[in-house]
Amino acid sequence: MNQDQFDAIVIGAGPGGSSCAALLAKKGLKTLLIEQNNKAGGKAMTVSKNGFRYELWPVTGGPMYNSRFEDILKEMGLASEMVLPSHPTTMYYPDRSGRYQPFSGSLFGSPPDAVNQPEASPEVQMAKAMKWLGITEKDLEKIVRMAMEDATLTIPDIERLQNISYDEHIRKYDLPQSLISLLGMQCNIIFERCVEAFEQLGGEVRFTTRVEKIIVESGQVRGVQTSKGTFYAPIVVSNAGIQPTVLKLVGEDHFDKGYVNRVKDLVPSLGLMGTRYFLNRPFFKEGMNIAFSDMTYWDAERAQKAAKGEVPDELLVFNVIPSNFDPDLSPPGKQCVLSSTLCPADPDMKNGDAYWAKLDHMMDRIWPGFSDCIEYKETYGTKDVSTLLREKVLPGIGGECIGLGQVVGQCGDGKPSFDPPIRGLFYVGCDAGGYGCGTHQGIDSGFNVAGQVEMYHHPFIIAGLMDIFAGASNRRSLP
Ligand SMILES: Cc1cc2nc3c(=O)[nH]c(=O)nc-3n(C[C@H](O)[C@H](O)[C@H](O)COP(=O)(O)OP(=O)(O)OC[C@H]3O[C@@H](n4cnc5c(N)ncnc54)[C@H](O)[C@@H]3O)c2cc1C
Known part of the structure; x- marks a missing residue:
């Protein structure tokens, strides 16, 4: 040949x-x-x-095990290279005063929380989760109903769901807004x-x-x-x-x-834009954290408003800290925080500065003292995604996540x-x-x-x- x-x-x-x-x-x-x-x-x-x-x-x-990540590593003889984070994800949701409160571990019948509550039983963990999201005993009945119905879906049932949004699916259970917000925001x-x-x-x-x-x-x-x-x-x-x-x-x-x-x-799917913060000392303990509220969940209406150029009042904040997955990924005593928020996919979005400023503000509001640790930062947006990786061939498309x-x-x-x-x-x-x-x-x-x-x-x-x-x-x- x-x-x-x-x-x-x-x-x-x-x-x-x-x-x-x-x-x-x-x-x-x-x-x-x-x-x-x-x-x-x-x-x-x-x-x-x-x-x-x-x-x-x-x-x-995720999940890393029993996933296509594991399959491809096995096919290539690289299975021993799987790395799992030693710290769980922390999620943040605001209390009534608007202060974001952390919750670490998984919800409802979860394993113990490795960072904050090593001894927590699943029952204690669940009680903590309910308090964090303001969920009542009455709400639990609805949540259990949704979980039971979802767990028993047949293949044809699942196929029927493929043409409706997740928002439409969960709304029929009359769930508390905090749980809808959590479900809505829901390696390499x-x-x-x-x-x-x-x-x-x-x-x-x-x-x-x-x-x-x-x-x-x-x-x-x-x-x-x-x-x-x-x-x-x-x-x-x-x-x-x-x-x-x-x-x-x-x-x-x-x-x-x-x-x-x-x-x-x-x-296209939604875009993600944000800031890479390089810190002069480790600030976060977890590999990943997400802060959400009832105003950060993007349904069709919020996505349309953003596409017209409106910057949301409150941003969903999604952070990954690579050195908390593998300490060799940053110099000793330093930390890199990759931060992002949702945005339209348009590579030519005009209001990037307003998003980046709001993200800085939200980082400091949710995690007081964060900005004191910043040595330098770099912003990125949909234009970078498109320029580096996906050519823009139609208006408003190319920066999708x-x-x-x-x-x-x-x-x-x-x-x-x-x-x-x-x-x-x-x-x-x-x-x-x-x-x-x-x-x-x-x-x-x-x-x-x-x-x-x-x-x-x-x-x-x-x-x-x-x-x-x-x-x-x-x-x-x-x-
Ligand atoms: C900001 C952001 C955050 C994200 N967060 C997550 C996350 O937390 N979890 C998750 O699972 N996914 C996340 N994603 C999405 C994930 O990265 C993508 O879904 C995935 O990378 C898409 O894979 P792909 O195989 O479709 O190709 P892509 O990753 O799109 O790669 C396409 C490749 O083709 C190359 N290419 C294109 N045109 C040419 C050409 N003409 N000649 C030669 N090469 C070309 C590009 O350079 C690129 O390397 C995120 C994406 C972004 C942008």
């Missing part, structure tokens, strides 16, 4: 692309992985600076290791190489043109996002108008297919092919799409064997 000819080319080393490429290499396909940045990870990429190592923004995944050097394993399996990686065009001839993929040359393969798997793939990399002309219109109509496949009407049965109407072209990642949330969904898509690509590739192997028997040599057309 010519050195520029591959069985499959994967565009993008995000969670979906890197796991899919690694699995294809393991299945024996000569695979090329092309990534525009200088390292793998996509939106969960890690960087090293001034002795700190961190994701560009707070990215956590792994991808670099995945790409290392991919290379050990014989895969070829080209970093800092941008795919500019996917070559399609007579409805069949032939390869890709990149900033560093042309590469050929009868299979191209794109992790660049459905809209950038169709509208930019392949081009509208190769699809029928109905398909292009459906692609243009896809709605997750992708397209975690939105009401675009998940479950309504999820876009990973198999577009061009032979040899596949999508992988959070837009199509997987279930779950965020990074976990990306890896699930990597597994599912790699399986489909292998099935698609087999006819070539069979055709190749037939060619050998028939004495032919270069026949590589699709059956």
